[in-house]
Amino acid sequence: MLSPPSVEEPAGERPVTRLAAPTLPRLPVWPLVVMFGLVPVWWAAGAFYLGWSLLGAVLLALLLVRGRVPLPPATGVWLLFLALVVVSATQLTSVGSLLAFGLRLGFYVTALVVGVYVYAVARQGIDLAALLVPICLFWFGLVLLGWLGVLMPRFSLSTPMEMLLPGGVSGNPYIQDLVRVRASEFSPRSLNPIFRPSAPFPYTNNYGSAYAMTLPCVVAFVMLRRHGLLRWALIVSLPLSLAPAFLTLNRTMFVSLGAGLLVLGLRAARRGNIRVGASVVGVLLIGGLAALFIPVTELIDNRVESSDTNSDRFALYGEVLRRVAESPWLGYGSPATVDTISAPVPVGTQGQLWMVLFCHGVPALLFFLGWFVLAAVLCARARSAAGQWLAVVPVVCLVQVPFYGMASPNLAVAFFAIALSMALVEREARPPGPALPQPSAASEAVA
Numbered sequence: 001m002l003s004p005p006s007v008e009e010p011a012g013e014r015p016v017t018r019l020a021a022p023t024l025p026r027l028p029v030w031p032l033v034v035m036f037g038l039v040p041v042w043w044a045a046g047a048f049y050l051g052w053s054l055l056g057a058v059l060l061a062l063l064l065v066r067g068r069v070p071l072p073p074a075t076g077v078w079l080l081f082l083a084l085v086v087v088s089a090t091q092l093t094s095v096g097s098l099l100a101f102g103l104r105l106g107f108y109v110t111a112l113v114v115g116v117y118v119y120a121v122a123r124q125g126i127d128l129a130a131l132l133v134p135i136c137l138f139w140f141g142l143v144l145l146g147w148l149g150v151l152m153p154r155f156s157l158s159t160p161m162e163m164l165l166p167g168g169v170s171g172n173p174y175i176q177d178l179v180r181v182r183a184s185e186f187s188p189r190s191l192n193p194i195f196r197p198s199a200p201f202p203y204t205n206n207y208g209s210a211y212a213m214t215l216p217c218v219v220a221f222v223m224l225r226r227h228g229l230l231r232w233a234l235i236v237s238l239p240l241s242l243a244p245a246f247l248t249l250n251r252t253m254f255v256s257l258g259a260g261l262l263v264l265g266l267r268a269a270r271r272g273n274i275r276v277g278a279s280v281v282g283v284l285l286i287g288g289l290a291a292l293f294i295p296v297t298e299l300i301d302n303r304v305e306s307s308d309t310n311s312d313r314f315a316l317y318g319e320v321l322r323r324v325a326e327s328p329w330l331g332y333g334s335p336a337t338v339d340t341i342s343a344p345v346p347v348g349t350q351g352q353l354w355m356v357l358f359c360h361g362v363p364a365l366l367f368f369l370g371w372f373v374l375a376a377v378l379c380a381r382a383r384s385a386a387g388q389w390l391a392v393v394p395v396v397c398l399v400q401v402p403f404y405g406m407a408s409p410n411l412a413v414a415f416f417a418i419a420l421s422m423a424l425v426e427r428e429a430r431p432p433g434p435a436l437p438q439p440s441a442a443s444e445a446v447a
Contacts, residue, residue: 025066027121029131031058035114036416037137039409040145043200046159046179049103052409056110059117072119072419074374078112081367084330088360091333100174101334104359104407115415122423128386129224135217135416136234141200142210143237146244148183149197155183177202194299197244201408208250209404211241212257212396213413219279220386238283242290249300256399260392267380267388275385312350313403319347320358331361352406372398379421383428390421 035055042048042055063069085105092101122131148155162170162179169175184195185204198204218234225231245253261280268276291297324331335348335358348358356365372394379391397406397414406414 024068026124027062027066027117029121029126029134031055031062032114032118032121032131032134032416033137035059036134036413037141039138039141039200043141043145043181044157044159046161046181048200048409049178049202050161050175052412053103053106053110056106056113056412060113063113063117063120066120069116069120070123072115072422073378074371075112075116077367077371077374081364081371082108082112084364084367085360088330088333088364091327091330093333097334099169099172107407107409107411111411111415114412115419118416119419119423122420123426128420128424128427129221131420132217132221132224133230135214135413136221136230138413139214139218139234139241140237142207142214143241143244145183145199146197146207146241149195149199150244150247153184153186153195153197157181194249196248198248204248205250205252205404206408206410208245208248208253209256209400209406210410210413211245211248212253212260212400213393213410213417215241215257215283216260216389216392216396217417219283220389223275223279223384223386223389239286239290242287243294246290246294246296247299249296251300252400252403256396259399260396263395264388264392267391271383273385273388276388279385279389312345316345316347316350317354320354323347324357324362328362331357331359331364334359349405351402352400352404353402355405355407369398369401372401375418375422379418379425381425381429382421384424387421387424387428390417390424393417393421 035058039048042051045051082105085108089098089101092098118131122128157180159179159181162176165175165179170179181199182202183197183199185198185202186195196204198207201207201210218238222231222234261283265277265280267273268280323336332348335346335355337346348355353365353369356368376391376394376398379387379394382388382391393414400406
C-alpha cells in the first residue's frame with residue numbers, strides 16, 4: 001500500500017497546537033434538593049422564610065464559581081423590575097420598614113437565582129425528570145404538612161429561629177407569623193370560624209398558591225418517568241393531597257388550577273395530543289371524586305357568607321388605586337396602615353398585583369406582569385406532554401397575581417418550573433441528531 005506523500009514544513013515554522021477550550025464545571029442538583037426537598041426541616045426550625053434567601057445565596061455562589069452561565073429568556077425584564085424595586089426604597093418613611101422591604105427583595109432576587117440555576121443545570125444535558133426531583137420532594141412536604149393541618153389543626157411550635165431573634169424583631173406581628181410555626185390558619189373574625197391547613201406557610205392562601213403551582217410539575221414528572229418508586233409514590237400522593245388542598249377553601253387555588261387545565265385541554269385538542277388530554281381528564285376525575293366526599297362548595301359558600309373577606313379586599317383595592325395616583329412612579333416602598341378602611345391588614349397586601357403597584361409603582365408592575373406574560377408565551381411552544389404541563393405554571397401565576405401574594409418562597413417554585421419549561425422548549429426545538437457536546441467557557445453566554 002502506498003503511503004500519502006509527505007508535506008515538508010517551511011523552515012523555521014512549527015505546527016501550531018490548538019488548545020481545547022476548558023470545560024465548565026457542572027452545577028450539582030443537590031443544592032436544589034436541600035433547598036426545596038427539606039422544607040419540613042426549614043419550617044420546623046422557623047427558617048423557611050427568613051432562611052430562604054440564604055439558601056438562594058448558596059446557588060448564587062455556585063453560579064459565580066462556575067463563572068459563565070446562560071440566562072433564561074426574558075431575564076432582562078425581571079432585572080428591570082428588580083432595579084425599580086431597589087429604587088423604590090427611597091420612598092420608605094421608617095427604618096422599621098427596611099426589614100420587611102429587604103425580605104421581599106430577597107424573595108424576588110432568590111427567585112431569579114433559582115430560575116437561572118435550574119436553566120443552567122438543564123442545559124448541561126441532565127435528565128429533566130431528575131431535575132424535577134427537588135420540586136417533587138417539595139410536593140411531598142406540602143402534602144405531609146397539609147395533613148398535619150387536617151389531623152392536628154391546633155398544632156403550634158416555638159422554633160429555634162424565634163428564640164435566636166432579638167425580642168424587638170421576633171415581637172413584630174409579621175415576623176412572628178413567619179418564625180412561629182402553626183399547622184393551620186384560624187380566622188377569629190369569621191362568624192363560623194374553622195381551621196384551614198397552611199403549613200409550611202403562615203397563611204393558607206400561600207398553601208393554595210403553592211399547591212396550584214406544584215401540581216403541574218408533579219404530573220410532568222409522571223409523564224417523563226415511566227417507571228420507578230418515586231413515580232408511583234407521586235401517583236398515590238395525588239388523591240391524598242386533595243383533602244388538605246380542598247380544606248384550605250382557597251377559591252383562587254381552584255380558579256387558577258381550572259384556568260391552567262382549560263388552557264392545557266384546549267392546546268391538547270388543537271394539537272391532537274391524546275395523552276395530554278387524557279391526563280387532564282384523569283386529574284379532573286380525581287378531583288370530582290374527592291368532591292363527593294368533601295363538601296368543599298358548601299364549606300366555601302358558608303365561609304363567604306359568614307365573613308367580610310370580599311368587602312375587605314375591595315376596600316383595600318380601592319385604597320391602593322386612590323393612593324397610587326399620588327405616587328405612580330415609585331409607589332411607597334412598603335404596605336401602609338391607614339384608618340380610612342375597616343380591613344385589619346395594611347394597604348398593599350391581599351394580592352401581589354396590589355403589592356407591587358402600591359409599593360413599587362406602575363412601571364414595576366408592568367415589568368412584573370410582563371415577565372410572566374412572556375414566560376407564558378415562550379413556554380406555550382412546548383410539544384411534549386411534560387412540557388405542556390409545565391407550560392401552564394405561568395398561566396396559573398397570572399390568575400393568582402391579583403389575589404395571592406408572591407413575595408414568598410412560592411415565587412422561587414414558579415421560577416423553577418418556568419425555567420425548566422424554557423429549557424425543555426429549547427431541547428425540543430433542536431434538530432434530531434447526535435447529542436450536543438457540553439458547552440465550554442468560550443461558548444457559554446456571559447452572565
